[in-house]
Amino acid sequence: MRTITRFFWFCSGAYTPLLNRVPTETHKFIGIGGTVFFTGLLASISAGYALYTVFNSLLFAVGFGLVWGVMIFNLDRFIVSSMKKRDNSWQEWKMAIPRLLFAVLLAIVISKPLELKIFEKEINRKLDEQKTAMLASSKLAVEQTFSEIGEREAQKELLRKEIKEAVDFRDKLQEEYDFERFGTKTERTSGIVGLGSNAKKKEQQLDAAQEALDRLRESHQQRLDILDDEIRMLMQARTNAVDQLKPGIEAYDGLAARLDALAALGMESKAIKIAGYFIMLLFVAVETAPVFVKLISLRGPYDDLLDLTEHRVGVYVSEETAKANAKSSYRLEQLAESLQHR
Structure with missing residues (x-):
């Protein structure tokens, strides 16, 4: 117990x-x-967590966290030890204002990483939403750069349309030929049953249309195959481009990203925003507590003894200064007399 007391x-x-x-x-x-x-x-805990989110290294985070904690401890100890109780309370408060401002700054720096840890689950959910949105926008941007796919799809549609028109024309001639053979009366058929001159003429037109359709299909199919190969290559290139973006998006989990997600959560949820303020105020209260304790505490025996000790040191310094000055004056007088006798 005595050891703990002396440590504090x-x-x-x-x-x-x-x-x-x-x-x-x-x-x-x-x-x-x-x-x-x-x-x-x-x-120390706050800095260690903050560095762990940046470097993802436990050893590095622990090492830097200890260094940061010792530095903050030393600064706080200096701030508290440099404040002395005097009889002038206004002078004490005036001297304490810079220390209080510095303590508030330290409290804000310390509280933010721990705030990130407290809202870690909500931040992870928000980061997932942001990653999904980033991936969707990246895919859209990549698709816009591969506009050739749409152009080739349009060319394929045009070729299919031409083939369909040729097929429709052939089917129409086939229908007229059948009507002519079976004696069905229409505007373009005679209504006479059998393979007469009109039927043979329709047959010739049908054969010509079929040959044209076959040639069109053959030429267009070659072009369709080429377009399919080009589209397949472009789609593979587009997929590769999206895959290259995914690691960067998945790695969007650093300190800056979490701070941004926390800010977004604060804008979306008033409760989280208020909770963040209270956490920061809690650390401000903890950080400024030693300074306020020194300010509001009454002057006690320790302060009297400290003043007495400092006064004794001052008196001792004054005495030694006077002795040194007297000795110096005496030596100068002796030197002056010796010079006169010469």
């Missing part, structure tokens, strides 16, 4: 020999030291 005294920046002489002050400085220590611990 050290964290508070207090002078241990003086605290040993004023037992009534020990609890105050234990509280201040504990706040400073746990603030540094939270800063």
Whole structure:
């Protein structure tokens, strides 16, 4: 227990020999030291998580988190230890304003990574939505760059249309030929049963249309095969382009992406936005607590002893300065006398 007490005294920046002489002050400085220590611990955890999201390395995150936590601990300890209780409260508050502003800045920096961890599930869901939207927009952009596929599809449709028109024309001649053979009366048939001159003429027209259809099908089929091969190659190239984009989109999971997702969640949900503010305010309260404790606490025996110690040091320095000046003056006088006798 004594070791823990001395450790928190050290964290508070207090002078241990003086605290040993004023037992009534020990609890105050234990509280201040504990706040400073746990603030540094939270800063270490926060920085470690933030670096883990960036580098995805546990060793690197732990190492940097410890360095960051020690740095924040040292800064807080310096801020608290540099504040001394005086008789002028306004002067104390004026001197504390820069320290409070710096403490608020540290609290905001520390709270943000832990805020990301608290809302991790919601952020992951939002990141999935953003990745899906990014993938869809990327596919659309890639499809627009491969406009040749649509052009070739249009050419295929035109060729199929020409073949269909030729087939329809052949079927129409086939129908007229059948009507002519079986004696069905129409505007284009005679209504006479049998293979007469009209039927033979219809047969010749039908044969010519069939030959034209066969030639058209053969030539267009070659062109369709070429277009199919070109479309297949373009679609493969388009698929490869989309596949190349996927790793980058899937890797969209860094610190900046999570901060952006958290901001988007705050805009969508008022509850998350308010919760984020309260988390930040909590860390502001924790970070500024040692400073406020020093400001609002009454002047105690430790402060009197500290002033007395500093005064003694000042008196000692003044005495030694006076002695040094006197010795210097004496030596100068002796030097001046020796020079006169020469």
